[in-house]
Amino acid sequence: MVSVVLYFLVYTVANVPVSHEKRSLTEDEDRTNETRAEGELPLCPRKPTFFITKVQINTTPIEFPELNNAFPDMQPGGIFKPKHCRARAKTAVIFPYRDRERNLLLVLLNLIPFMMAQNLEFQIFVVEQVPWFDFNKCMIINIGFVEALKAQKFDCFVIHDTDFVPKDYRNYYYCGNQPRHLVVDRSDRAKRGLGYYRYFGGAILVSREQWESINGCSNMYWGWGNEDDDMYMRFIAEGYTIARYPIKIGAYMALEHETQTKNMKRKELFGSNIDRMHEEGLNTLQYKVVKRNHTNVAMWMMVDPYKPNGTEIADAQAAAGPAIITPSPE
Numbered sequence: 239m240v241s242v243v244l245y246f247l248v249y250t251v252a253n254v255p256v257s258h259e260k261r262s263l264t265e266d267e268d269r270t271n272e273t274r275a276e277g278e279l280p281l282c283p284r285k286p287t288f289f290i291t292k293v294q295i296n297t298t299p300i301e302f303p304e305l306n307n308a309f310p311d312m313q314p315g316g317i318f319k320p321k322h323c324r325a326r327a328k329t330a331v332i333f334p335y336r337d338r339e340r341n342l343l344l345v346l347l348n349l350i351p352f353m354m355a356q357n358l359e360f361q362i363f364v365v366e367q368v369p370w371f372d373f374n375k376c377m378i379i380n381i382g383f384v385e386a387l388k389a390q391k392f393d394c395f396v397i398h399d400t401d402f403v404p405k406d407y408r409n410y411y412y413c414g415n416q417p418r419h420l421v422v423d424r425s426d427r428a429k430r431g432l433g434y435y436r437y438f439g440g441a442i443l444v445s446r447e448q449w450e451s452i453n454g455c456s457n458m459y460w461g462w463g464n465e466d467d468d469m470y471m472r473f474i475a476e477g478y479t480i481a482r483y484p485i486k487i488g489a490y491m492a493l494e495h496e497t498q499t500k501n502m503k504r505k506e507l508f509g510s511n512i513d514r515m516h517e518e519g520l521n522t523l524q525y526k527v528v529k530r531n532h533t534n535v536a537m538w539m540m541v542d543p544y545k546p547n548g549t550e551i552a553d554a555q556a557a558a559g560p561a562i563i564t565p566s567p568e
């Protein structure tokens with residue numbers, strides 16, 4: 239009896255309407271009387287309903303070998319498929335990454351069981367920038383997007399920073415018809431709720447069509463700063479609204495991290511860039527995958543983003559000489 243009451247309580251809370259969503263990506267698949275072939279699994283539930291909503295976050299630092307053995311249900315390349323149902327979408331999780339191994343491993347340790355509990359079919363991609371030049375997060379995300387689509391036909395993309403861990407199972411990593419900003423609260427680091435209304439950092443959820451329709455994000459932001467805002471403005475310019483869960487559901491634990499080199503030109507870039515969104519982004523992306531491996535928890539790539547010609551960055555790269563990492567056969 240108690241459990242029945244609890245179930246209804248949790249169920250009701252878990253189904254609070256979500257802002258701006260007219261329909262979800264695969265609603266047409268949502269047929270209770272769906273016909274399925276012999277031996278085929280039923281579709282996974284449309285929305286997860288949990289008895290427990292609070293994630294027990296594990297904050298004990300972990301070494302790679304231990305993490306890599308922690309999930310026997312993961313397949314090489316960081317692939318997971320639910321066992322008892324057919325997922326409604328294929329989701330790629332992209333981590334633009336450099337230099338924060340301790341955080342990355344902790345986020346993976348917590349995010350993998352979190353997404354498994356949500357009955358998602360997913361693959362994790364760690365996209366690491368070669369160690370020269372400032373980090374170009376947006377370009378690394380674009381590369382992750384293109385490379386992920388070479389691996390599988392994904393419908394949905396989670397773009398995740400390596401320093402945020404979700405706190406609530408109802409924070410469903412499933413694409414809707416608007417891009418979703420996932421990190422609504424990070425009160426361990428900033429004040430409760432969004433720091434500013436345009437804040438679009440931490441983690442986002444976009445469908446393939448949404449990302450393609452904004453031509454990905456800008457390749458021009460070398461160093462930290464404003465690239466998330468730029469991404470946000472591209473979506474707004476393209477006529478999207480940004481979906482967000484309520485604060486309690488969109489709450490994340492923020493892990494400690496070191497700050498990165500700031501992009502001194504970020505203010506000039508931002509503002510002029512929206513006009514160029516269809517001329518610069520996915521369609522001008524140039525890069526090389528230097529090496530990659532397929533661990534149990536991720537397909538991990540080291541990538542070299544090419545600099546556009548005619549900039550001082552290109553000159554600096556030329557001066558720096560050839561790559562210090564020897565490409566290995568894939």
Ligand SMILES: *C1O[C@H](CO)[C@@H](O)[C@H](O)[C@H]1NC(C)=O
Pocket residue numbers: 302529530531533538539540
């Ligand atoms: C591959 O796997 C290891 C873990 O053994 C990781 O630390 C390494 O940097 C990975 N990445 C690439 C691109 O080889």
Ligand SMILES: *[C@@H]1O[C@H](CO)[C@@H](O)[C@H](O)[C@H]1NC(C)=O
Pocket residue numbers: 269271272273
């Ligand atoms: C499911 O049932 C409804 C109403 O009975 C019907 O209109 C619909 O076509 C059915 N869908 C499938 C996939 O059989």
Ligand SMILES: *[C@@H]1O[C@H](CO)[C@@H](O)[C@H](O)[C@H]1NC(C)=O
Pocket residue numbers: 524544545546547
């Ligand atoms: C830069 O210019 C050279 C020579 O014109 C060309 O081969 C190369 O593809 C260009 N690179 C980029 C990133 O545009």
